[in-house]
Amino acid sequence: MAGAYDDRDGKIWMDGKLVDWRDAKVHxxxxxxxxxxxxxxxxxxxxxxxxxxxxxxxxxxxxxxxxDFEIPYSVEEIEAAKYAMLAANGWKDAYVRAIAWRGAGDDMGVSARRNPVRLAIAGWEWGNYYGDAKMKGAKLDISKWRRPDPKTIPSAAKAAGLYMICTMSKHAAEAKGCSDALMMDYRGYVAEATGANVFFVKDGEVHTPLPDCFLNGLTRQTVIEMLKGKGITVHERHIEPVELAGFEQCWLTGTAAEVTPVGQIGDFNFEVGALTRDISESYEKLVRA
Incomplete structure (x- = not known):
């Protein structure tokens, strides 16, 4: 599938029915x-x-x-909608995007309790999120923006508004020739990339930031289970930026990123080593099992 995301052939599931791609609009x-x-x-x-x-x-x-809103569809109904969208487009391998939001209604201010909650599910065929970095290792900038204190935002939610500083960070990184940016948290600890969690390897053991102020990704959780299943020690902890110099390998995890090796973060370099390749290959096998 090619073309702008608002001008394609296909079907999108929206508020209980399949609609033509170009007709999936909001006020x-x-x-x-x-x-x-x-x-x-x-x-x-x-x-x-x-x-x-x-x-x-x-x-x-x-x-x-x-x-503070409720999606008017059950988990089972959302699952059925996803597969209906995939079937309507004839896809067996695709990226799926489900989105729920407060729509237009009687309220137009900060409060919107009288407005309907809407749900849409779209999809598209998507290759490697980071392109050839999947093989060579991604190059990351270090963002000036930090993940906020969880007392200021619902950090456990995958909420659109929380990605504003991610977009800004990724734009700044791309302007420098990088694929993405590594973000610190509000305390200055290593947090995550703009849309993926991060892992490091040192002396055969894995270290990954403790997700106490950012999203604990499902791919992150899957990879940790895989590593432990292989008998590899995993440390979930606060990581200081100065520690980057001592890590040997690094990779990112996320639904879009899958498992992507990292070759460079700022001035720090990492090898695409055996453990990184092994966990990437093991993940590929798992999701296609």
């Missing part, structure tokens, strides 16, 4: 457009099966609850 006074009252999920379908689809649907509903 300019949609509350989410003005006040970021929106949550979403990114998922991948492999060989006709969405990997951890139910977990994603549960998190979507939980994210909405954290933003």
């Amino acid at each position: 300019i006074l949609t509350h989410a457009l003005h006040y970021a009252s929106s949550v979403f999920e990114g998922e991948r379908c492999y060989n006709g099966k969405i990997f951890k689809g139910v977990e994603h649907s549960k998190r979507l509903r939980k994210s909405a609850e954290l933003l």
Whole structure:
């Protein structure tokens, strides 16, 4: 599939029915457009099966609850809608985007309790999120923006508004020839990339930031389970930026990123080593099993 995302052939599931791609529209006074009252999920379908689809649907509903609204569809109904969208487009391998938001209604201000909650599910065929970095290792900038204190935002929600500084960080990174940016948290500890969690290797053991102020990704959780299953020690902890110089390998995890090696973060270099390649290959096998 090619072309701008608002001008393609295909079907999108929207508020209980499949609509033509170009007709999947919202009003300019949609509350989410003005006040970021929106949550979403990114998922991948492999060989006709969405990997951890139910977990994603549960998190979507939980994210909405954290933003003080309720999605008017059950997990089972959301799952059925995803597969209906995939079938309508004839896809067995695709990226799936479910999004719920407060729409246009009687309220147009910070409060929007009288506005309807809407749900849409789209998809597209998508290759490697970081292109050839999947093989060579991605190059990351270090962002000037930090992940906020969880007392200021619902950090456990996959909420659209929380990605504003991610977009700004990624734009700045791309301007420097990088694929992405590494972000610190509000305390100065290593946090995550703009849309992926991060892992490091040192002396055969794995270190990954403790997700106490950013999203604990489903792919992150899957990879930790895989590593432990291989008998590899995993340290979930606060990581100081100065420690980057002592790590040997690094990779990113996320539904879009899958498992992507990192070759450079700022002035720090990493090898695409045996453990990175092994976990990447093992993940590929798992999602297609």
